[in-house]
Amino acid sequence: MVGGKRPTISDIAKAAGVSTGAVSYALNNRPGVSEPTRRRIMDIADRLGWVPSSAARSLSDGRANAIGLVVDRPARVIGVEPYFMQLISGIQGALAGGPTSLLLQVTDNSAAELAAYRRWWGERRVDGVLLVDLVQNDPRVELVRELRLPAVVLGEPVVPDLPCVWTDDELAVTEVLEYLVALGHRRIVRVAGPTKFVHTQTRSRAFTTAAARLNLPDARVVHADYSDEAAARVTRRVLTGGTAPTALVFDNDVMAVSALGVAHELGLAVPDQLSLVAWDDSALCRLVRPALSAVRRPIAERGAAAVRLLLDVINGAPPEQVKTSDPELVPRSSTAHPPA
Amino acid sequence: MVGGKRPTISDIAKAAGVSTGAVSYALNNRPGVSEPTRRRIMDIADRLGWVPSSAARSLSDGRANAIGLVVDRPARVIGVEPYFMQLISGIQGALAGGPTSLLLQVTDNSAAELAAYRRWWGERRVDGVLLVDLVQNDPRVELVRELRLPAVVLGEPVVPDLPCVWTDDELAVTEVLEYLVALGHRRIVRVAGPTKFVHTQTRSRAFTTAAARLNLPDARVVHADYSDEAAARVTRRVLTGGTAPTALVFDNDVMAVSALGVAHELGLAVPDQLSLVAWDDSALCRLVRPALSAVRRPIAERGAAAVRLLLDVINGAPPEQVKTSDPELVPRSSTAHPPA
DNA sequence: ACTTATCCGTTAAGCGCTTAATTACCCTAC
DNA sequence: GTAGGGTAATTAAGCGCTTAACGGATAAGT
Numbered sequence: 001m002v003g004g005k006r007p008t009i010s011d012i013a014k015a016a017g018v019s020t021g022a023v024s025y026a027l028n029n030r031p032g033v034s035e036p037t038r039r040r041i042m043d044i045a046d047r048l049g050w051v052p053s054s055a056a057r058s059l060s061d062g063r064a065n066a067i068g069l070v071v072d073r074p075a076r077v078i079g080v081e082p083y084f085m086q087l088i089s090g091i092q093g094a095l096a097g098g099p100t101s102l103l104l105q106v107t108d109n110s111a112a113e114l115a116a117y118r119r120w121w122g123e124r125r126v127d128g129v130l131l132v133d134l135v136q137n138d139p140r141v142e143l144v145r146e147l148r149l150p151a152v153v154l155g156e157p158v159v160p161d162l163p164c165v166w167t168d169d170e171l172a173v174t175e176v177l178e179y180l181v182a183l184g185h186r187r188i189v190r191v192a193g194p195t196k197f198v199h200t201q202t203r204s205r206a207f208t209t210a211a212a213r214l215n216l217p218d219a220r221v222v223h224a225d226y227s228d229e230a231a232a233r234v235t236r237r238v239l240t241g242g243t244a245p246t247a248l249v250f251d252n253d254v255m256a257v258s259a260l261g262v263a264h265e266l267g268l269a270v271p272d273q274l275s276l277v278a279w280d281d282s283a284l285c286r287l288v289r290p291a292l293s294a295v296r297r298p299i300a301e302r303g304a305a306a307v308r309l310l311l312d313v314i315n316g317a318p319p320e321q322v323k324t325s326d327p328e329l330v331p332r333s334s335t336a337h338p339p340a
Numbered sequence: 341m342v343g344g345k346r347p348t349i350s351d352i353a354k355a356a357g358v359s360t361g362a363v364s365y366a367l368n369n370r371p372g373v374s375e376p377t378r379r380r381i382m383d384i385a386d387r388l389g390w391v392p393s394s395a396a397r398s399l400s401d402g403r404a405n406a407i408g409l410v411v412d413r414p415a416r417v418i419g420v421e422p423y424f425m426q427l428i429s430g431i432q433g434a435l436a437g438g439p440t441s442l443l444l445q446v447t448d449n450s451a452a453e454l455a456a457y458r459r460w461w462g463e464r465r466v467d468g469v470l471l472v473d474l475v476q477n478d479p480r481v482e483l484v485r486e487l488r489l490p491a492v493v494l495g496e497p498v499v500p501d502l503p504c505v506w507t508d509d510e511l512a513v514t515e516v517l518e519y520l521v522a523l524g525h526r527r528i529v530r531v532a533g534p535t536k537f538v539h540t541q542t543r544s545r546a547f548t549t550a551a552a553r554l555n556l557p558d559a560r561v562v563h564a565d566y567s568d569e570a571a572a573r574v575t576r577r578v579l580t581g582g583t584a585p586t587a588l589v590f591d592n593d594v595m596a597v598s599a600l601g602v603a604h605e606l607g608l609a610v611p612d613q614l615s616l617v618a619w620d621d622s623a624l625c626r627l628v629r630p631a632l633s634a635v636r637r638p639i640a641e642r643g644a645a646a647v648r649l650l651l652d653v654i655n656g657a658p659p660e661q662v663k664t665s666d667p668e669l670v671p672r673s674s675t676a677h678p679p680a
Numbered sequence: 681a682c683t684t685a686t687c688c689g690t691t692a693a694g695c696g697c698t699t700a701a702t703t704a705c706c707c708t709a710c
Numbered sequence: 711g712t713a714g715g716g717t718a719a720t721t722a723a724g725c726g727c728t729t730a731a732c733g734g735a736t737a738a739g740t
């Protein structure tokens with residue numbers, strides 16, 4: 001308890017008059033010590049305030065008791081999106097109480113991200129990792145396979161044998177489109193994130209499919225990079241172009257809010273002349289006027305599920321593909337009938 | 341390079357035909373091996389893709405090569421504020437390239453936070469920690485001292501011998517007040533965060549002092565908890581009370597945006613009938629209409645400076661108190677002359 | 681009464697790395 | 711020719727913990 005001096009199992013052994021082996025067995029609840037002895041040892045252990053040295057434990061059992069997450073988004077963007085903090089909240093929730101810690105790294109390029117995973121693996125610092133924002137032919141998939149590093153993807157099951165936690169975005173896209181069509185919209189544009197992301201493609205495909213089914217020839221997809229600047233630029237172009245859409249669906253909240261500004265600037269009233277839907281609900285969506293209709297996804301749930309799955313996989317469980325609860329559209333004040 | 345098999349120094353030793361001791365000396369650039377041998381060893385090491393095992397290294401040199409950060413804010417709030425992600429960005433920037441990793445924990449109560457620090461210390465998982473959101477008589481200060489755990493405070497230097505990185509908030513508060521007074525405001529209310537935080541008190545004190553100096557008897561401070569709900573409640577009360585203020589200064593961005601909604605609801609035009617200033621600039625402030633005037637603080641710089649300071653302290657440097665560059669007021673469209 | 685099984689506990693090796701102590705060898709100096 | 715001084719290596723102990731392998735004692739089986 002007193003500063004600087006951390007008790008070790010041999011301190012406990014000495015105090016209990018047994019060998020360190022016995023202490024180890026007792027502390028780990030494994031057979032080999034009698035009940036009274038075990039109890040005595042445990043009492044001494046927590047009287048001394050003993051906590052196992054993670055380094056020593058790792059070294060001998062090969063477990064790091066840590067998992068890693070690297071987020072590869074430019075600093076400019078990362079601060080803005082509530083997504084990651086909510087994800088981390090969920091992750092922590094599932095980690096709480098257990099012996100496992102979270103190692104976090106924020107990088108601004110893909111090479112650094114790969115290097116981080118490789119280093120963590122080499123240093124035996126993590127038992128497994130979480131993979132977010134998968135892209136087509138993602139090099140990380142190759143890497144974790146090569147390294148035999150347990151990994152769980154946060155996203156659609158595109159890689160057959162890689163465990164993942166996913167949310168049914170296609171469903172949500174379809175729901176949004178049907179909702180807008182029900183309001184009377186026909187010209188709808190989806191302002192998506194970068195093409196490279198798998199989830200972007202999934203949503204775009206769902207969008208196109210649903211649009212075809214609903215017979216909306218003017219529906220189309222344009223891309224931005226999640227930043228408000230890019231979104232403003234794209235939105236302005238779309239709204240001032242030929243046949244302007246009456247509804248826009250965005251791939252995050254920041255872009256939708258940015259569009260709100262652009263609409264204002266162009267003198268377009270939201271929702272009377274233009275409807276807006278954001279992806280990933282957030283305080284941002286709630287606070288802005290008019291409040292934004294948004295698709296709410298269970299982000300923290302994703303994080304928690306991913307952690308549980310990863311811990312299982314680390315313990316040798318087969319690679320499952322887990323689906324979270326479905327997203328839901330939260331209608332607010334940014335959607336209405338299109339102008340007559 | 342091939343999966344699963346991580347080379348150790350004894351693999352290198354075998355390949356080079358020397359002892360593991362020699363390998364260790366060579367790899368750590370310490371005297372004891374000849375230049376040719378060193379070169380040969382290093383070549384083999386990186387041909388084999390060797391990376392030191394952090395567990396083994398920690399165990400033998402007592403260094404964890406990691407620092408810890410625990411953020412104690414309810415999940416509800418944490419996702420909203422860009423602050424932490426920006427801080428983490430800054431932290432990573434200073435960590436990049438070095439051997440040190442960041443351990444992150446998000447908790448929702450102070451006891452859990454203390455437990456986290458204690459556990460990290462016991463497990464020898466971190467070499468030092470970062471402390472944010474200091475409160476009066478913060479138990480963490482006592483704890484890190486008792487444990488002799490190197491720590492750096494992100495905030496004002498309230499504890500004499502604890503190193504810290506701080507930003508001159510008093511200056512900013514004064515600047516904001518002078519700015520508003522110059523515009524003609526006399527009745528100004530500061531909507532602050534919880535009283536318990538040291539930074540809240542610092543700012544409030546500066547506010548009161550400056551208000552007295554500027555002869556503003558109606559200036560006062562009210563408190564909320566950083567959430568949009570609380571801010572809305574408080575703002576509504578303040579604006580509908582006796583002598584309503586003509587300007588409000590908030591302690592974060594979310595509360596300011598929330599107030600924007602309240603003003604709208606009460607039929608108060610911003611900035612013509614009410615001026616609003618946010619603390620900590622963010623995309624939120626930029627994107628909202630009218631865009632919010634805000635105090636911009638060098639958040640990432642704080643994080644980076646704190647990391648550098650912490651690493652120094654871990655290496656035995658004396659506890660410095662570092663001041664960052666000054667905050668600046670970014671005037672936008674939410675501030676103007678008060679109504680005549 | 682003797683083997684067998686069971687239970688409790690100790691021993692010791694090993695995880696991968698660092699580092700003080702030691703040895704081996706070659707040079708220079710008196 | 712031998713003591714003294716580097717330099718370049720090896721040896722081995724130790725960091726704190728886990729865990730096979732082993733041993734001694736007691737209880738049970740025939």
